[in-house]
Amino acid sequence: MTINSTEKGKILTANRLRDGEVVFLTHSGLWSENIDGAVLATEPQAQAALEARGKDDERANLVTGVYSFDAERREGHVFASHIKERIRSLGPTVRADLGKQAEGRGGHFAALQGV
Amino acid sequence: MYRYDEFDRQFVTERVAQFRDQASRRLSGALTEDEFRPLRLMNGLYLQLHAYMLRIAVPYGTLSSRQLNTLAFIAEKWDRGYGHFTTRQNIQFNWIKLEDTADILSKLAEVEMHAIQTSGNCIRNVTTDQWAGAAADEIADPRPVGELVRQWSSLHPEFSYLPRKFKIAVTGAPNDRAAVKVHDIGLRLHLNDKGERGWEVLVGGGLGRTPVIGVTVRDFLPEHELIAYLEAIMRVYNLYGRRDNKYKARIKILVHELGADKFRAEVEAEYARRPHADTKVEERELQRISAYFAPPKFEKLPRWSATFEEARARNKEFAAWVKTNVAAHRIDGYAIANVSLKPEGGIPGDATADQMRVVADLAQRYAFDEIRVSHHQNLVLPHVRRDDLFAIWKVLNANGLAASNIGLAGDIIACPGLDYCSLATARSIPIAQSISRRFADLNRQHEIGPLRINISGCINACGHHHVGHIGILGLDKKGEEYYQITLGGSSSESASIGTILGPGFAGEDVPDAIEKIVNTYLAHRQPGEEFLAAYRRLGAQPFKEALYAAA
């Protein structure tokens, strides 16, 4: 895998139970607040493993509302296919001063700017 | 305004303790999310796009300065320094932690507030006319009945697991500012020949996926029968409302599927069958509640205020604000001052903690300590002396709260949309901001005249787009946001549902589209004819031509 390659796959996300923070499952099996730390599952088998891990952590009351979404890794950064996930990984597009984008843990790819 | 007695206080305190216990059982894992969800929703706690969101009830939109100051405190201590006023006259905070929620509810209970039933499949916060008790056209203040309904519906054991959410609105004025025709139940006050009070009961109105105007099931329900009759309606709905499909679960679908006559017959049969001894509205209880809503001690003032007239003549900005934001009060020498939360390019309904404190302070100094939240997402100082209007305006103006656009193109209703809401299919706020900037020229807004632009970020229609003169609905087409435009909606006493004009638009094209619609109106209007009236006369055709002719 080279740094310039584009991989497509699924990312597992949830909200942390105690505070609702948006988190993404990482390689180490921990949850990251930053989408760029997420593990991208490219194979169905790996995706199933992610889902299973998510269910476990839901049962362990670490996170809630687990689901996966389509994304690509471009040059080391995650690009979520849907605008909703880009907003979740950054914060509201109308308040750049709030959320992950303002706290140094935002995704690399901006959600669409205001119209 | 209403003040808690020892029982109300104990009730809310126990409710907080109950939620504290439920939240700690959730955090410890004793409750699963599925088990906890309906419990947290019935306390106004959602899981949203970025965090938990707490929606706090502002019953019938009435706040004291102490309460508004507490909301400011909550915004700063537990949120990010601001709050969002909603189209149900409530306020919501977007960055709440589950582990803080019980503490927030405790803080609210100190000032006689709560988040009970601001969400969930139960009877939601009762809404009313934001000018209640002040409006010149009012028959009577509807808030005592609002409070009666609030208490009756609070933790109602029979009606807490309804097929779907349930919204009640009440109005005491012939000019309907409470949108009673588009509520699950709308109540409208009438007086009969003998001067007795009775309520017109409308059922089955609503917006969302299937917008419907409610049908009248009783023209004149004697006031003492009100709660018993509401129970009959609720019971018919609870037993026979659809539970197989959440999009068909609102009472409007039941009314539609049974037909209005059959539905009415079911309600009347249920009503006739039941004993009402326990649900009769007792005069002494209504009087007890009404006493809290007694008018403030108005001074005897001349109708004409020299201070006010001089300021208006001298200051054009103030004069413009007066023209749109000040409404007639029923008492000579007083006025209703509307505080717009729609500055040019701003986020509709958002207020910072500092702005909340400014308004709270103004209410304390000039407005008998009362503030209202309107379903248009603005604030109101309902009783101010005309003599004080200029002083009030100066403070508002210094704090970004003096946008002179109430009821005009800039006074846009918008739900939080995809920027905050996990149900949304598209963003609403940026659309509102771009339209607001496009129509920034205040002279032009005045030239256009009364215009309601309502924006929803999904089919659930929290932005009431169906009843906007111009409605905008944000949808998702394969991951792209696009916006459908409707024309001709209204939530007034002559309510109507807007008509979809044609294919949707990309977000960046919406302001142009709105401008074409407005220009078409300006080109076709007759002298003094407002947008809605012109649309009703002209129909959709000229607007369609303007929008789609070139395509």
Added chain:
Amino acid sequence: MPLLKNGSIISDDWITIGLEDPRPESGDIVVPYARLLKEWESLTDHDGRLGVIFTNIDRVEALTLFLPRLALIVLPFPSFTDGRAYSLARQIREIGYTRELRAAGNVLPDQVQFMLQVGFDSFEIGDRFSADIWLKASRQMSLAYQRGLFRPLGQQEVWSERHREAEPWLEQPHAG
């Protein structure tokens, strides 16, 4: 399945029989509503108490005829968010039924108080939650705004507390 009744956990001594199950000679039996309709004649002569599992889609008025013979009515909760049985329970009490009214199926501790208020007096509680949690949850609130509710466990109605002087039956009896 254990039952929560009158503030304690007890065992269920009723025999539940299905539509086609053979009927025992004697003993307290609970039958589905459809079977009650079909075998009413012979069921009235059953040696033992009789109970029925009512459904969420039948109308309560239809039960009136059977009430004098019934010692148990069971209302099922297909899911804990399905609230029809709250209205059915209240209706069943309104038509004069005074014996045991049981909530079965998906019932959560945090709902028991509402269920008590609409007239349920026993609950199938399964083994998901401890007895402690059930007992605690059934007395979370000591006040209710609605009038005419069942008021178990010393719960009070705001109305009657607020207007004590207006409720003659709450007045102290006159001395002498």
